[in-house]
Amino acid sequence: MVIATSQENSEIQRVCPHNQEISCGNCRLGSICLPIALESSDIVKLDEIVQRGRPMQKGEHLYREGDVFTAVYAVRSGAIKAYRLTGDGQEQVTGFYFPGEIIGMDGISKNKYANSAKALETSAICEIPFHRLEELSTAIPSMQRHFFQLMSQEITTDQQLITLLSKNSAEERIAALLISISARNARRKLSRTNFRLPMSRTDIGNFLGLTVETVSRVISRFNKQGLIAVESKEINLLDLDRLKEIADAKVEF
Amino acid sequence: MVIATSQENSEIQRVCPHNQEISCGNCRLGSICLPIALESSDIVKLDEIVQRGRPMQKGEHLYREGDVFTAVYAVRSGAIKAYRLTGDGQEQVTGFYFPGEIIGMDGISKNKYANSAKALETSAICEIPFHRLEELSTAIPSMQRHFFQLMSQEITTDQQLITLLSKNSAEERIAALLISISARNARRKLSRTNFRLPMSRTDIGNFLGLTVETVSRVISRFNKQGLIAVESKEINLLDLDRLKEIADAKVEF
DNA sequence: CGCCGAACTTGATCTAGGTCATAGCTGGAA
DNA sequence: TTCCAGCTATGACCTAGATCAAGTTCGGCG
Numbered sequence: 001m002v003i004a005t006s007q008e009n010s011e012i013q014r015v016c017p018h019n020q021e022i023s024c025g026n027c028r029l030g031s032i033c034l035p036i037a038l039e040s041s042d043i044v045k046l047d048e049i050v051q052r053g054r055p056m057q058k059g060e061h062l063y064r065e066g067d068v069f070t071a072v073y074a075v076r077s078g079a080i081k082a083y084r085l086t087g088d089g090q091e092q093v094t095g096f097y098f099p100g101e102i103i104g105m106d107g108i109s110k111n112k113y114a115n116s117a118k119a120l121e122t123s124a125i126c127e128i129p130f131h132r133l134e135e136l137s138t139a140i141p142s143m144q145r146h147f148f149q150l151m152s153q154e155i156t157t158d159q160q161l162i163t164l165l166s167k168n169s170a171e172e173r174i175a176a177l178l179i180s181i182s183a184r185n186a187r188r189k190l191s192r193t194n195f196r197l198p199m200s201r202t203d204i205g206n207f208l209g210l211t212v213e214t215v216s217r218v219i220s221r222f223n224k225q226g227l228i229a230v231e232s233k234e235i236n237l238l239d240l241d242r243l244k245e246i247a248d249a250k251v252e253f
Numbered sequence: 254m255v256i257a258t259s260q261e262n263s264e265i266q267r268v269c270p271h272n273q274e275i276s277c278g279n280c281r282l283g284s285i286c287l288p289i290a291l292e293s294s295d296i297v298k299l300d301e302i303v304q305r306g307r308p309m310q311k312g313e314h315l316y317r318e319g320d321v322f323t324a325v326y327a328v329r330s331g332a333i334k335a336y337r338l339t340g341d342g343q344e345q346v347t348g349f350y351f352p353g354e355i356i357g358m359d360g361i362s363k364n365k366y367a368n369s370a371k372a373l374e375t376s377a378i379c380e381i382p383f384h385r386l387e388e389l390s391t392a393i394p395s396m397q398r399h400f401f402q403l404m405s406q407e408i409t410t411d412q413q414l415i416t417l418l419s420k421n422s423a424e425e426r427i428a429a430l431l432i433s434i435s436a437r438n439a440r441r442k443l444s445r446t447n448f449r450l451p452m453s454r455t456d457i458g459n460f461l462g463l464t465v466e467t468v469s470r471v472i473s474r475f476n477k478q479g480l481i482a483v484e485s486k487e488i489n490l491l492d493l494d495r496l497k498e499i500a501d502a503k504v505e506f
Numbered sequence: 507c508g509c510c511g512a513a514c515t516t517g518a519t520c521t522a523g524g525t526c527a528t529a530g531c532t533g534g535a536a
Numbered sequence: 537t538t539c540c541a542g543c544t545a546t547g548a549c550c551t552a553g554a555t556c557a558a559g560t561t562c563g564g565c566g
Contacts, residue, residue, distance in 0.1 A: 084416065087501045092416040106412065108405035114412065134398065141391050148387070151404040152361035158411035159359065159367065163337065163345040165418040166462025170553070201514065209419025214553060216515055232514085232562070248340045423523070454544065467523060469545055485532075485544080 023047045029100040029188070033074050042140050049132035052076075055124050062103070062117040062125060069107030071129045075099050078123020079198035082106075082115040083206070093207035095157075096120070096199060098184050105151050120198040165209045173208040174218045176247035178228070182237055193237040276300045282353040282441070286327050295393050302385040305329075308377050315356070315370040315378060322360030324382045328352050331376025332451035335359075335368040336459070346460035348410075349373070349452060351437050358404050373451040418462045426461040427471045429500035431481070435490055446490040 024047045025040065027033065051071075056062065062073060065084055073080075080097040094115055097103045107113040108130070137144035164173055186192045197204075205215045222228045227243055229236040237243060277300045278293065280286065304324075309315065315326055318337055326333075333350040347368055350356045360366040361383070390397035417426055439445045450457075458468045475481045480496055482489040490496060 084412065086416060086420055090420060092420060094412045094415060105405055106408045109402045109409060114409045134394065134401070138391055138394050138397060141387065144391060144397065145387065148400075148404070149362045151401070151408065152358055154408050155359045155404065155411060156362060156367045158408060158415065159337065159347045162347060162411065162414055162418060163339060165415060166459075167339055167343060167345060200512095206419075211554060212514075213516085213555080216513095217553090220515070453542090455542095464524060465544080466525085466546085470523090473545070 022052055024050060027076070029074075029076065033100045033102070039142075042143065045136060045140070046143070049129060049136065050074075051127040051129070052124075055122065056119040058119055058121050060119050062119070063107075063113050064116040065113055067107075067113050069104070069111045069113055069130065071127045072102055072104040072107075072133065073117070074102050074126040074128065076124040076126055078125075079120040080117050080123060080125075081120050081199060081203060082117050084115050091206050093203055095161075096181075096203075096207065098181075099188055101184075102150055105154055120203075170208075170210050170214050170218050171221075172246055172248065173210065174204070174215065174222070175243045177204065177208060178235070178237060179240075179244055179247045182240070193240060195235060197233045197235055275305055277303060280329070282327075282329065286353045286355070292395075295396065298389060298393070299396070302382060302389065303327075304380040304382070305377075308375065309372040311372055311374050313372050315372070316360075316366050317369045318366055320366050322357070322364045322366055322383065324380045325355055325357040325360075325386065326370070327379040327381065328354050328356065329377040329379055331378075332373040333370050333376060333378075334373050334452060334456060335370050337368050344459050346452075346456055349434075349456075349460065351434075352441055354437075355403055358407055373456075423461075423463050423467050423471050424474075425499055425501065426463065427457070427468065427475070428496045430457065430461060431488070431490060432493075432497055432500045435493065446493060448488060450486045450488055 023043075024033075025043045056078070062080060075097050077099050080103055081093055082095045082097065082103060083091050083093045086092055095103075097117075103117055104113065106115055133143075133147065137147055164176055168176070181195065181197070182192045185195055199207075201215045201219070202212050204210075205212045208215070219228070219230055222243075223230050227237075227239045229238055276296075277286075278296045309331070315333060328350050330352050333356055334346055335348045335350065335356060336344050336346045339345055348356075350370075356370055357366065359368055386396075386400065390400055417429055421429070434448065434450070435445045438448055452460075454468045454472070455465050457463075458465045461468070472481070472483055475496075476483050480490075480492045482491055
């Protein structure tokens with residue numbers, strides 16, 4: 001796959017992988033990404049294995065279901081959706097990933113990715129070759145610990161989604177998704193209440209087990225009730241407390 | 254890798270939980286439990302940290318949601334259900350665990366179990382203290398690798414359940430569960446077609462996002478159609494192929 | 507700027523599965 | 537052995553959300 005190291009069009013980071021300015025040590029996502037709790041000497045080691053400068057265009061795939069597993073990825077900017085296709089070709093969205101979050105761990109067990117990962121908008125990605133990460137984890141116990149924790153967290157968020165899908169109404173599911181995105185924005189020091197949904201209504205439906213029509217209707221209803229203000233993908237959470245009440249199960253997937 | 258020492262293929266192990274002879278080295282579940290692909294010298298090390306002889310009665314809890322996380326557990330015999338309570342006190346079953354399977358990995362991320370685990374019948378459990386497992390993983394790379402794989406597998410099976418819950422009908426969900434249990438029995442060299450369901454219809458419903466009534470109705474229907482023969486918890490899969498067709502998504506959770 | 511397909515909205519109808527109600531089992535305790 | 541609580545089964549009904557069917561708006565491109 002040609003992701004161009006040279007023509008880094010983005011004004012933001014013309015990231016040469018060796019550019020000293022971007023590193024795990026100075027990445028402002030550090031605290032929510034891998035390096036948490038690492039010694040600075042360890043961060044240097046991590047830095048050495050991370051491949052940066054991999055800007056992806058909207059719609060481009062990071063990997064596809066069935067591809068041989070080689071690396072996990074950290075989202076640096078943008079948004080990624082993970083999905084798998086069912087037997088009859090329907091799409092099941094298994095997660096949305098925002099900056100600071102790690103994707104691809106599902107590929108470890110079978111040495112093949114179990115999901116496809118696709119950019120919802122222009123995104124910058126850090127690639128972390130898994131065999132190097134394994135070596136590092138053996139050498140640095142806190143690294144191993146942190147990676148165990150990341151995987152465990154993926155398990156618990158998947159289980160929260162399971163609960164949401166099997167017990168909650170359409171309104172509850174959508175409120176929970178909005179609250180989840182809001183909380184993750186807050187972690188990244190962004191607005192808790194005003195943001196742009198990077199995914200389509202169809203994606204939301206495929207994630208929450210609803211049809212587009214239902215998603216659209218519920219969002220319209222929330223809008224009318226003054227819980228939110230929507231204008232296409234721009235969304236403004238007007239009554240966070242009430243939304244939390246509706247979502248109730250304090251979701252954080 | 255060699256698991257078979259002496260008393261292998263004994264149809265049913267007359268395992269006394271306190272029997273000193275039980276070790277990871279001679280456990281006939283070895284190949285599907287942790288020790289896969291370990292050197293025999295490594296198995297000895299694993300053996301040293303595993304606490305055996307923890308027979309549990311039906312209904313007894315292995316741990317509860319919120320308990321501080323100390324260990325993961327391998328099911329040696331019996332069956333365990335994992336579940337969490339929703340805000341309003343409903344039960345969401347997140348998994349059923351059979352001999353050779355590992356439970357408790359959800360606790361790593363927050364250092365607290367995210368689920369409760371309860372014996373569905375008399376069960377024997379191996380306790381694996383996590384801090385020891387971490388040390389061992391640092392020392393033995395293949396151990397680390399295997400544990401990464403186990404966690405990754407938990408992620409992919411959870412994602413399969415997500416797909417099942419969001420896309421499939423009641424009949425498809427129940428067929429998928431039956432096929433899943435059948436396949437896991439086969440791994441343990443037990444009958445693919447005749448077995449006893451250790452969980453109640455209510456548990457099945459809580460796992461599959463259905464009410465008891467629906468579970469009961471679908472099972473009755475399958476019975477009438479000659480796909481299965483049920484007598485309370487004893488079940489006989491008469492038409493495995495047709496059931497697989499109904500389940501379609503080749504589930505293996 | 508204007509075009510076109512894709513994404514979104516909204517309404518009308520249909521249905522799988524939930525809810526409620528009843529009754530028959532079943533298995534463990536005494 | 538009897539008893540009782542909790543399972544299981546089955547019928548009658550009802551609703552949340554799917555499906556079908558128009559529009560309408562958006563956003564990317566020539």
